[in-house]
Amino acid sequence: MDATVVRTGTEGKTWGGGNQPLGASYGKLMMWFFILSDALTFTGFLSAYGFSRFKFADSWPIPDEVFNHFPFLHGVDAPMYYVALMTFILIFSSVTMVLAVDAGHQMKQGKVTTYMFLTIIGGLIFLGSQAWEWSNFISGEYGALKTKGGKILQFVDGEGHRVALEDIAVIQESERTTHRENTGVWFEGGSTVSEFTLEGIKEGFAASDDLYIRTLDFNEEGEKTILSREESQNWLDNNVTGIVEGANLTENEYGPPLFADFFFFITGFHGFHVASGVIINIIIFFNVILGTYERRGSYEMVEKVGLYWHFVDLVWVFVFTFFYLV
Amino acid sequence: MAHDSTAHQHESSTKRIWQVFGILSIVTIVEVVLGIFRPPFLTETSIVGMHLLNWIFIILTLYKAYYIAWAFMHMEHETKGLRRAVVWSGVFLAIYLIFILLTEGDYIYEVYKNGYIAWDF
Numbered sequence: 015m016d017a018t019v020v021r022t023g024t025e026g027k028t029w030g031g032g033n034q035p036l037g038a039s040y041g042k043l044m045m046w047f048f049i050l051s052d053a054l055t056f057t058g059f060l061s062a063y064g065f066s067r068f069k070f071a072d073s074w075p076i077p078d079e080v081f082n083h084f085p086f087l088h089g090v091d092a093p094m095y096y097v098a099l100m101t102f103i104l105i106f107s108s109v110t111m112v113l114a115v116d117a118g119h120q121m122k123q124g125k126v127t128t129y130m131f132l133t134i135i136g137g138l139i140f141l142g143s144q145a146w147e148w149s150n151f152i153s154g155e156y157g158a159l160k161t162k163g164g165k166i167l168q169f170v171d172g173e174g175h176r177v178a179l180e181d182i183a184v185i186q187e188s189e190r191t192t193h194r195e196n197t198g199v200w201f202e203g204g205s206t207v208s209e210f211t212l213e214g215i216k217e218g219f220a221a222s223d224d225l226y227i228r229t230l231d232f233n234e235e236g237e238k239t240i241l242s243r244e245e246s247q248n249w250l251d252n253n254v255t256g257i258v259e260g261a262n263l264t265e266n267e268y269g270p271p272l273f274a275d276f277f278f279f280i281t282g283f284h285g286f287h288v289a290s291g292v293i294i295n296i297i298i299f300f301n302v303i304l305g306t307y308e309r310r311g312s313y314e315m316v317e318k319v320g321l322y323w324h325f326v327d328l329v330w331v332f333v334f335t336f337f338y339l340v
Numbered sequence: 341m342a343h344d345s346t347a348h349q350h351e352s353s354t355k356r357i358w359q360v361f362g363i364l365s366i367v368t369i370v371e372v373v374l375g376i377f378r379p380p381f382l383t384e385t386s387i388v389g390m391h392l393l394n395w396i397f398i399i400l401t402l403y404k405a406y407y408i409a410w411a412f413m414h415m416e417h418e419t420k421g422l423r424r425a426v427v428w429s430g431v432f433l434a435i436y437l438i439f440i441l442l443t444e445g446d447y448i449y450e451v452y453k454n455g456y457i458a459w460d461f
Binding site: 111 | 352353354357358361364365368369371372374375376383394397398400401404405408409411412413414418419421422425426429430433434437438441442444445446448449452453458459460461
């Protein structure tokens with residue numbers, strides 16, 4: 015009786031069982047599918063950014079004006095240079111990572127160690143750069159006014175250069191201080207009090223003839239609209255409700271609050287990936303030094319963290335384009 | 341020995357790695373230069389609702405992404421099945437999501453602009 019012999023008719027076929035149709039180990043395959051799902055998370059973030067940008071198409075901030083700092087060049091308008099540098103750092107750390115993977119294929123422990131070390135250093139420099147970028151963004155540079163309708167108004171001089179609030183405001187003597195926990199029994203919260211007052215800014219505006227208000231609305235030439243003296247005065251008298259300095263999750267001096275929210279969430283989520291990538295790289299780095307993979311006879315772990323690290327670089331390429339270029 | 345069996349299978353691909361690094365660097369430099377100068381003839385012409393300059397940025401980005409995935413992540417050495425499972429799923433879902441959200445964003449923009457409620461105050 016040959017009733018127990020089961021033939022499915024798929025013997026020898028790719029998906030017939032008993033072989034590896036995708037030619038990759040379980041770990042590597044799962045890393046790829048993790049990357050796929052993570053890529054879709056970032057797609058969600060970036061397309062939500064696109065959604066908000068389309069929604070506020072005629073008043074979105076111009077990235078070149080927001081991200082224009084460079085270390086040791088204070089007050090110099092340096093759009094994009096710093097992010098370009100960050101991009102290079104990350105691409106270069108990707109190169110050292112792929113060199114480590116390549117050295118792993120050839121079972122060269124020393125070379126893998128060196129390249130992994132360089133990759134970790136690159137990742138740390140990138141994280142530091144991002145922290146610097148955040149701190150500039152949060153502290154702001156010029157300051158702005160907000161209106162009843164939530165619009166942001168900025169000051170410019172006759173030539174269209176931005177003017178900071180501190181150069182306009184007449185400092186007034188006042189009793190106002192920031193309310194802190196140690197000054198009140200029933201303290202529940204309080205906002206930071208600016209060193210300028212709205213009255214001081216109005217006074218300063220009246221005192222100088224060479225000041226105009228710039229709104230975030232694009233004009234016909236694709237530039238931000240600069241109001242005339244009378245219109246500026248009209249906005250100041252009727253609609254302005256307060257001062258905005260720097261950026262946080264509820265308001266920012268650069269434009270719609272959503273701009274800052276997306277900046278924090280997208281670059282923050284990417285930075286979180288870089289940070290976890292650095293930690294995983296460090297673990298693998300020590301395993302390389304200890305000779306774990308030498309004994310195992312395969313450096314596939316280096317390849318797997320390599321995949322993750324390149325993915326982080328891949329995401330940055332998109333963040334760079336959609337946040338800083340477009 | 342595992343040593344010998346793996347060593348002769350994988351000859352070094354260092355040359356290809358540096359070549360790809362060169363390509364990625366040049367593309368990034370081009371992007372940054374275009375981003376700083378924003379040539380007027382590129383920002384004035386628009387194709388399918390977007391400036392030509394932005395299209396250039398997006399195409400260059402996809403070009404970079406291709407090299408990172410194919411050369412650095414070794415996608416070119418994977419089997420066709422794995423490549424398609426990862427790339428096609430991702431690309432399809434990304435395009436779908438982007439299409440829906442951008443269409444909706446544009447619709448809301450029109451509502452804000454042409455509706456009877458004033459937002460400009």
